[in-house]
Amino acid sequence: MKPITCYSLAALLALAPAAWAAGPAPDAAASAPLYNQKCAVCHGADGAGHTILGRRYHADLLAKKVQKKSNAELARIIAKGKPPHMAAFGDQLSKEQIEGLVAYIRHLAKK
Ligand code: HEC
Numbered sequence: 512m513k514p515i516t517c518y519s520l521a522a523l524l525a526l527a528p529a530a531w532a533a534g535p536a537p538d539a540a541a542s543a544p545l546y547n548q549k550c551a552v553c554h555g556a557d558g559a560g561h562t563i564l565g566r567r568y569h570a571d572l573l574a575k576k577v578q579k580k581s582n583a584e585l586a587r588i589i590a591k592g593k594p595p596h597m598a599a600f601g602d603q604l605s606k607e608q609i610e611g612l613v614a615y616i617r618h619l620a621k622k
Pocket of ligand 1: 577
């Protein structure tokens with residue numbers, strides 16, 4: 512192995528421990544394109560739901576009552592939907608994609 516390769520590997524390992532400690536943690540940033548494609552039309556790019564549909568149906572993902580739900584609850588809502596206005600995405604998204612979206616919703620709330 513060339514020294515330069517060793518160095519970049521070491522740098523990667525140094526940056527990653529928080530994510531690795533909890534196993535393959537869903538990557539919030541990597542889920543941004545998926546969120547923007549599937550969710551932003553109602554929930555808005557920033558998650559606050561400032562869209563025509565979002566305002567009408569209170570689709571604010573940054574609200575305390577949403578953020579205090581567990582990751583598992585949020586994942587379940589994304590998979591199964593929340594009638595009548597929040598569609599179920601369980602048949603079009605993988606478990607990993609849904610977990611990534613939950614992580615992204617947490618990330619938006621911290622901004
Ligand atoms: C057609 C518009 C629409 C789309 C698209 C949509 N949502 Fe929703 N979503 C809603 C509405 C409206 C609510 C509020 C439902 C309620 O409280 O009755 C909601 C609720 C939620 C909730 C639960 C919030 C709560 O109040 O408990 C989560 C989490 C959520 N959406 C995530 C997502 C994700 C992730 C996507 C993309 C995969 C997505 N939504 C796509 C309209 C939408």
